[in-house]
Each structure stands twice: as structure tokens, then as C-alpha cells.
Amino acid sequence: MEVKVLKDILGANEQIAERNRQLLGSNNVFAVNLMSSPGAGKTSLILATIKRLKGKTKIGVIEGDVSSSLDAEMVGKEGVPVVQINTGGACHLDANMISNALGNMPLQDIELLLIENVGNLICPASFALGEHRKVIISSVPEGDDKPFKYPLMFHIADVVLINKTDLSPYLKFDTEAFSQAIKRINAKIEIFQISCATGQGIQQWVSWLLTQMSFLRGTKRIF
Amino acid sequence: MHELAITKSMLDLVLEQAERAGAKEVVKINLVIGEMTGVVEECVQFYFDFLGQGTIAEGAALSFKMVPVTARCQGCGKLFEIKEFDWTCPYCQSNNMEIISGKELFVESIEVE
Ligand SMILES: Nc1nc2c(ncn2[C@@H]2O[C@H](COP(=O)(O)OP(=O)(O)O)[C@@H](O)[C@H]2O)c(=O)[nH]1
Ligand SMILES: [Mg+2]
Ligand SMILES: [Zn+2]
Numbered sequence: 001m002e003v004k005v006l007k008d009i010l011g012a013n014e015q016i017a018e019r020n021r022q023l024l025g026s027n028n029v030f031a032v033n034l035m036s037s038p039g040a041g042k043t044s045l046i047l048a049t050i051k052r053l054k055g056k057t058k059i060g061v062i063e064g065d066v067s068s069s070l071d072a073e074m075v076g077k078e079g080v081p082v083v084q085i086n087t088g089g090a091c092h093l094d095a096n097m098i099s100n101a102l103g104n105m106p107l108q109d110i111e112l113l114l115i116e117n118v119g120n121l122i123c124p125a126s127f128a129l130g131e132h133r134k135v136i137i138s139s140v141p142e143g144d145d146k147p148f149k150y151p152l153m154f155h156i157a158d159v160v161l162i163n164k165t166d167l168s169p170y171l172k173f174d175t176e177a178f179s180q181a182i183k184r185i186n187a188k189i190e191i192f193q194i195s196c197a198t199g200q201g202i203q204q205w206v207s208w209l210l211t212q213m214s215f216l217r218g219t220k221r222i223f
Numbered sequence: 224m225h226e227l228a229i230t231k232s233m234l235d236l237v238l239e240q241a242e243r244a245g246a247k248e249v250v251k252i253n254l255v256i257g258e259m260t261g262v263v264e265e266c267v268q269f270y271f272d273f274l275g276q277g278t279i280a281e282g283a284a285l286s287f288k289m290v291p292v293t294a295r296c297q298g299c300g301k302l303f304e305i306k307e308f309d310w311t312c313p314y315c316q317s318n319n320m321e322i323i324s325g326k327e328l329f330v331e332s333i334e335v336e
Contacts, residue, residue, distance in 0.1 A: 003244045005330040009233045122261045123225030148308040152259045184310035184318040
């Protein structure tokens with residue numbers, strides 16, 4: 001006997017993600033999912049963002065990592081609440097892990113939640129967390145062919161940050177070709193060039209972030 | 224890489240549906256997977272052989288319907304398949320397109336006894 005199913009395999013994850021989004025929304029917390037290859041600069045961006053917004057925006061951080069807690073310790077030194085998730089070998093965060101982490105996050109005391117996903121550009125693309133915006137960090141040393149190798153990731157992201165622009169003089173990275181490739185996959189995406197080392201472009205990134213956050217405040221609903 | 228989590232969710236879904244249908248055994252699972260998801264058949268099969276053990280889906284055949292990435296050009300309106308991640312319309316060279324298929328990841332049906 002054949003039984004029609006026609007159900008999304010990740011439907012259960014989507015449901016939990018939606019619950020997370022509602023919980024965050026009801027606490028006026030804006031959540032951002034930061035994704036990149038290992039070493040592209042997720043932790044550095046979180047640190048730079050905390051520094052730039054100190055005294056202005058209350059930030060919380062969820063650190064996803066396969067096993068270590070080094071990033072969480074580094075971020076914790078900045079005096080913001082941090083919850084560490086060890087994925088126990090899984091190559092991505094999922095909505096259930098975030099749901100558990102939110103239970104340990106003082107949601108009333110924060111306005112912005114930065115989530116550092118596990119470093120890879122394939123798996124996190126499939127798992128919604130309940131975030132309001134998805135951010136990809138690409139970095140100059142990785143080369144400019146990433147959009148072709150990981151199209152789904154670039155297709156679903158809201159913004160791409162090209163990090164480590166301070167290294168551009170030493171490496172071949174065709175920003176124009178890279179940006180065009182991304183725009184093909186995702187016409188609505190925004191692209192900023194930044195350097196966490198020099199601070200270049202961080203202000204534009206933070207402005208973008210604050211603008212996106214104000215949408216949540218204004219409407220209580222973001223997509 | 225993410226096939227482990229995907230296979231787990233797939234198995235949960237299949238067992239739930241099989242139970243609802245009062246099945247004693249699941250003999251076949253028909254999956255639809257878009258090529259943009261990056262899901263690799265062999266990996267799903269590998270994890271399924273392991274995770275399925277001791278369930279009523281143990282040993283079920285997995286059928287994979289892979290869906291190519293297709294897009295509609297916003298320039299000339301034509302439909303085309305995106306091969307090797309070449310994101311350019313082969314008819315008018317436009318880069319502006321809407322993705323029509325390739326993101327699927329669902330269980331179409333199961334065959335039970
Ligand atoms: N030159 C340069 N190095 C950077 C920049 N941003 C991060 N890094 C370095 O790249 C390495 C990996 O950064 P990290 O933030 O830990 O990456 P993550 O794995 O994505 O969290 C560290 O040694 C950083 O100091 C940058 O803008 N320029
Ligand atoms: Mg890190
Ligand atoms: Zn065309």
C-alpha cells in the first residue's frame with residue numbers, strides 16, 4: 001500500500017524555528033544568524049559589533065561550536081550574556097538547539113541576539129533557527145568563487161559581508177565579479193566590504209543592523 | 224555533512240506516517256530532493272541503514288528523485304536549467320532570474336505493508 005506523505009523533511013525544525021521567532025519577537029529581540037566558512041571572521045565581527053554598540057544596544061550572543069568554548073570565552077570578556085552550544089559533532093545549529101539556548105538567555109535584558117553558527121557554508125543553509133536575518137561572511141583569502149560553490153547559502157542570505165579587505169592588496173579577489181555572481185543568485189541581497197582588523201566598513205554594517213532592528217520595533221513583525 | 228540530521232528527521236516523519244497508517248513494515252520511501260540542497264544520496268543511504276535498525280523501516284528501499292535547479296529568466300521569460308552553477312540565462316545572457324525548482328526536500332510517499 002502506498003501512503004502519500006508530501007511533507008517537508010525539515011518541517012519539524014521549521015516549526016520550532018517559528019516558535020523561537022515568536023518568543024524573540026514578544027521580547028523585542030532581533031536575532032541574526034551569522035554563517036561562514038571556518039575562520040572567515042564570525043567571532044571577530046561579533047566582537048567588533050559589541051564594541052561599536054557598547055552603551056547603545058544591549059547585545060546577547062549564542063556561540064555554536066562543534067566542541068570548544070574558546071569563542072564564547074572571548075565574547076564573554078566583553079561583558080555581554082553568552083550561551084555556548086556544543087553541537088556534539090553536528091555541522092550546523094538547528095532550531096531545537098536555539099530553543100534550549102534561549103532558555104538560558106536573559107531575553108528581557110537584550111535587544112539584539114547575534115548567533116554564531118558552525119563554520120561551514122553548506123549545512124547551516126538548510127536549518128532555520130528562528131532568526132530575523134541571515135548574514136554570510138565571506139573573506140578575501142577564501143577567493144571569489146564561493147557563490148558558485150554554495151548557491152543555496154547565498155540564495156537565502158539577506159546580506160553578505162566581504163571581510164578582511166585589509167588583505168586585498170596581497171590577494172587576488174575580484175570584488176566586482178564576486179558581487180555580480182551573488183546578485184545573480186539573489187537579486188535582493190546587500191553586500192558590504194568590511195575589515196574587522198582595521199574597522200573599515202563596520203559602521204555601515206552596524207547601521208544596516210540598526211535599520212533592520214527598527215523594522216522589528218516598528219511593526220512587531222519581520223519576515 | 225548535514226545528511227545525518229536530515230536522515231533523522233526523515234525517519235521520524237516516515238515512522239509517524241507509517242504508524243498513522245497502521246503499517247507493520249515500511250518497504251519503500253520515496254524522497255524528492257532538490258539539487259540546491261547539497262544533500263548527497265549516498266550519505267542519506269548510509270545514515271538510514273544505521274538509524275533505521277530496529278524500526279519498522281529497517282531495510283526499506285530509498286528512492287531519490289533528484290530535482291534539477293531550474294530558473295525563469297526575468298529578462299526574456301524563458302525557463303532553463305542551471306548547470307554547473309552557471310547563473311546566466313543561456314538565451315539572453317541576463318543575470319536576473321527567479322529560481323523555480325531545486326530547493327525541495329520532502330517525503331513524497333511511502334510504501335507500507
Ligand atoms: N587580516 C585580517 N584578519 C582577520 C580579520 N577578521 C578576522 N581576522 C582573523 O581571522 C582569524 C579567524 O577569525 P574568527 O573571527 O575567529 O573567525 P570565525 O572562525 O569565523 O569565528 C583570526 O585570526 C582573526 O584575527 C580581518 O578583517 N583582517
Ligand atoms: Mg568563531
Ligand atoms: Zn533570458
